Amino acid sequence: MSGEENKSVTVFREFLKIRTDHPKPDYEGSTTFLVQKAKEYGLECEVYRETGLPIVIMKIEGSDPSLPSVLLNSHVDVVPAVRECWNTEPFAAIKDENGNIFARGTQDMKCVCIQFLEVAARFVKSGKKMKRNLYLTFVPDEEIGAGQGMEPFVETQKFRDMNVGVAIDEGLASPTEEFTVFYGERAPWWVHITAVGNTGHGSRFIENTAVEKLMRTINKMLQFRHDQFTDLHKGHHECGKKLGDVTTLNLTVLKAGVGEGPFPNYSYNVIPTKAEAGFDIRIPPTVNLEDFLKQIREWTSEEGLSFEFANYTAKNEMTGVTDDNTWWKTFKQSAENIGIKLVPEIFPAATDSRFIRNLGIPAFGFSPINNTPILLHDHNEFLNEKTFIRGLDIYEQILPNLVNL
Ligand SMILES: [Zn+2]
Structure with a gap:
């Protein structure tokens, strides 16, 4: 590789090396890392532990905190990796000569964790005040059903106090030029x-x-x-x-x-x-x-x-993807403005978004990864650093429109 590595890519690779794989995820390691970064970037940060495992909550206060907030939610845990099936050590975050970074969690979803973190850092650095509160939550145990993660968290006073108006969470990589966005799940x-x-x-x-x-x-x-x-x-x-x-x-x-x-x-x-x-x-x-x-x-x-x-679940809410949902309309238009086509789909598996949707709060699953094979939970999961950096730019251009809505 020639030239110096993009700083956000370095942070991403450091985060990939923290062993948050089941069955024994190092949540203290990931929490310490995130808290340290928040401090460095000037983001308000607290660690919430009342539902058991640590949930890292970061915040950028808006000019009108009475408005419903925008929540960027990501899970820090990853599924296990079978070393023999990988060409590289799955927690070494090795980057090849093409810029492909190989590690468990590159797609699901440590990329998005760090993109949310880094884009929030950009917002703080810009000094521009946005209208609504912007929250980032980094939650545990999504991969094992969220019983000590998002599921109990959405029932807490802490979550209610965040007054979430819309949530953005993980989606899937798209093998084509288009990007998929998920508005419901099975x-x-x-x-x-x-x-x-x-x-x-x-x-x-x-x-x-x-x-x-x-x-x-x-x-x-x-x-x-x-x-x-x-x-x-x-x-x-x-x-x-x-x-x-x-x-x-x-x-x-x-x-x-x-x-x-x-x-x-x-x-x-x-x-x-x-x-x-x-x-x-x-x-x-x-x-x-x-x-x-x-x-x-x-x-x-x-x-x-x-x-x-x-x-068993008796409830399965969807988020509207018609123009009468202003969150969707804004999301879609902001994407179009930067030349991105969003294709709305139903997520084939389950994510933390279901707990949010079932409260009646709109939630979109979106990972800004295109032209990449879907390798979540698969061997040799990877993400190209250019795709990661572009994803960061995409969030930077789309999110302010939601926060200022
Ligand atoms: Zn995931």
């Missing part, structure tokens, strides 16, 4: 189904066994899966549905059999009285959740099976 339901049936010797025709009943239900559900898959893939690519528009359903748990493994320590000649199946189901916000619950009841009750949820 509700994750994890359903555990249990069948109970007759037992007997494996040499006879036993009727109504647990496995048989479970299989019939599973087959109905897999037929539904097939229909959704067809729905996703039919039609032209351009106008067709995206993953976020259909319901995915995957059989992820399957249990039956008398005895304890491993193979061959089972009673192969005994019909088991109990069989269980678990599904990961992701439902788009366009589907009525009550109706879908009825559908699950139907699938299971026909065979007399019971079910419970390992993960």
Whole structure:
């Protein structure tokens, strides 16, 4: 590499080296780092710990703090990396000769953490006062369901006092020139189904066994899966549905059999009285959740099976992406003004935005990463430094329009 590295890129690479990967994320390390940076940049900063793990909150006060604020939220934790599957050490943040930085979290979402931080630093440095309060929150545990992160945080007085009017959180990289922005996400339901049936010797025709009943239900559900898959893939690519528009359903748990493994320590000649199946189901916000619950009841009750949820949400709000939502209108126009096309989509998985949307607060998922393969949670996750720097410029040009709205 020739020339000196951009300072924000250096901060990004330092942050990538902090081991916030599960199952033992170093939140004290990331907190110390962020607090130090806030001090350096002249940003108001506090560490909130009342929901358990540390949440770093930074603030730039607006000229009219009574107005609803703009929140930039990012999670500091990352998923684990399997060293053998990577070409470089996943927490060394190595940059190659093309400027590609390889590390876990380069896309999801330490890039955005540092872009928010660095753009806030630019705002402070410019000395220009903006209208609304601007908050930055750096939260833990998004990757494991946010049970000690955003989920309880949005219920606190602290969060209410922030009076959030709109939130910007993570999106996804886009492999094309366009940028995607997410206005809703699919509700994750994890359903555990249990069948109970007759037992007997494996040499006879036993009727109504647990496995048989479970299989019939599973087959109905897999037929539904097939229909959704067809729905996703039919039609032209351009106008067709995206993953976020259909319901995915995957059989992820399957249990039956008398005895304890491993193979061959089972009673192969005994019909088991109990069989269980678990599904990961992701439902788009366009589907009525009550109706879908009825559908699950139907699938299971026909065979007399019971079910419970390992993960369930009864609410799944979307943020409006029509011009009557002034936040969206401003966001979209500001992007257009700098020659960026935003393509609104439903996020295929779950992010912290769902907790904010379910309070009725608009939230957009946007990572300013284009022309980059989607590598979140994948091996050899990377981001090019030029894309990172451009993303910083994009935020710098778009965000003031929201804060001054
Ligand atoms: Zn993420």
